[in-house]
Amino acid sequence: MEQNIIHLQVGPLGTNCYLLFCTTTRKAAVIDPGGDGELIFQQVKKNNLEVVAILNTHGHWDHIGANKQMQKWTGAPIYIHQLDKPMLYDTRLSLADWLGEEPEEAGEVICKTIAEGDILEIGQLKIEVLFTPGHSPGGVSFLVGDLLFSGDALFQRSIGRTDLAGGDFPTLIRSIKEKILPLSDDTVVLPGHGPLTTVGEERSYNPYLRTT
Template identity: 40%
Template sequence: MKWSQVPLGVFQTNCYIIEKENGDCLIFDPGSEGKKLINWLTKRNLKPTAILLTHAHFDHIGAVDEVRDFYQIPVYLHEEEEEWLGNPQLNGSKFFKMQEPLRVKPADYILKREEAFKLGDFEFFVYETPGHSPGSVSFYFEKEGFVVSGDALFKSSIGRTDLPGGNQSQLLKSIHEKLLFLPEETLVLSGHGPVTTIGEEMDHNPYLNGF
């Protein structure tokens, strides 16, 4: 199994593609530029089986409908943000002048708890990591040694908490109780910016050392 990082849109939100040798793949956070993402997948002969959302802020969901409709695949989202996809005030698109109000069709499947998950041949664990937003989740691939963390944890930073439902103390709690318990060599595939590791952030992230 391998992963690819595809930055999309004005905010360069990282969409991640996790693929098997047979070409089956999962799409995480298709935030914008649906045609670009579809062309990227087509050139590599990849066959998406699902879209998984770390959370429902507009810069992570902008291409959901275009990609979902093209491949006829389901979308997964945590229940705390079930209403966000179609609500520009909740998904944040209302507050950014460069962004048209965004309304996305409802998710096909709702994540309701932390659990081991299996989609086809893909196996991972869903961690609830709220704070950046109430329904933020992280997808941990233990055997492969990486976690798709959305906007919870970045290289030398953490997610912003000034949008609806944000809570910095809750975010720090999520990071320390869920993410920092992962092996230090675990790759952190963040929603923006470069990939880092759990160990790197334990040692050098200024937002975490004083918690």
């Protein structure tokens, strides 16, 4: 399978948003449209993509802010874990209030829930869902071949904060150790914030994952 990625930084926190697409069919998934919907959609049109899925690694505002815009323009369903789904409808839970964002008007969105082991097909691409909670209760990572979209679970040399509502440090460490570190060293980690890294680098150098 041939995939390609367009990386964008969106919203007030410069959240990493990824357009992942199948080069054969041009079908695409937008991962974490956290803001700047117009910017994302420009890239969709410019690259002649058909967005068939809106994927949320978790429900924090900086990852979901342009969900509704993207759905309006593409008609694609939103995929999120059941435990983070309430954040789509609650600006307090999603931290939109905390970030000073205006609450969106309540509106129906087409939303499908995803769980550990689910496989989503985007053209010829297969996206596997890994349940990686701890930063939020329903955090997931997306594995596509040797690429891992880790959301706010794992960053280069760091991990997601666990002091927000529903966060739990031991749960996050367990998620990373049980779901991410067993992947091959060469797996490229594309996180929700900051630069990309690899599983091998984080196993060796991430200060939070040292086994002492």
